[in-house]
Amino acid sequence: GQQLNQSPQSMFIQEGEDVSMNCTSSSIFNTWLWYKQEPGEGPVLLIALYKAGELTSNGRLTAQFGITRKDSFLNISASIPSDVGIYFCAGNNAGNMLTFGGGTRLMVKP
């Protein structure tokens, strides 16, 4: 089946640093979504992207829909301890179904 590759798999950063993570695929996607999951909870939708090249922000988070339509990027500026969690990308290229990446685990040192 289709796969979304997220990198890095994990990050351990100092509070205040900026964070970048990405999601790539061998297939073209029409929609990219970014979710955050905290331990023992369900994922929460952060940002949805619908057009190639689109850049969308949500507070300190900024995500981009890659122009090749095969990748997406998420940046977090000035990280804080509550940014800790697993960040998942998800893509759609047919029907209502989403394909999820394996996640990037973010740890923030105060």
Next chain:
Amino acid sequence: DGGITQSPKYLFRKEGQNVTLSCEQNLNHDAMYWYRQDPGQGLRLIYYSQIVNDFQKGDIAEGYSVSREKKESFPLTVTSAQKNPTAFYLCASSNLGSYEQYFGPGTRLTVT
């Protein structure tokens, strides 16, 4: 408050028993989904339903069954045929035609 509820939060069962996980939403969403999440991994689709009384298999439907008798409810039964049932189960819903899925808090199932 609109949202998705899953119950219970934790569930323990003996091997060989069927178990049903509850998922209810009051978002008036037409589509509902069940995912399975294993430690350190992404989400895999078990079943989905886009309309009452209709549902489709996802990528890993074997050993699971669902029903969709009401728009707001989409229970998942983990049967004894599921070889590795211990996992974190997530329910989600969306408006029909929307890619934005909203998740419940999950049920952690442990089978021993």
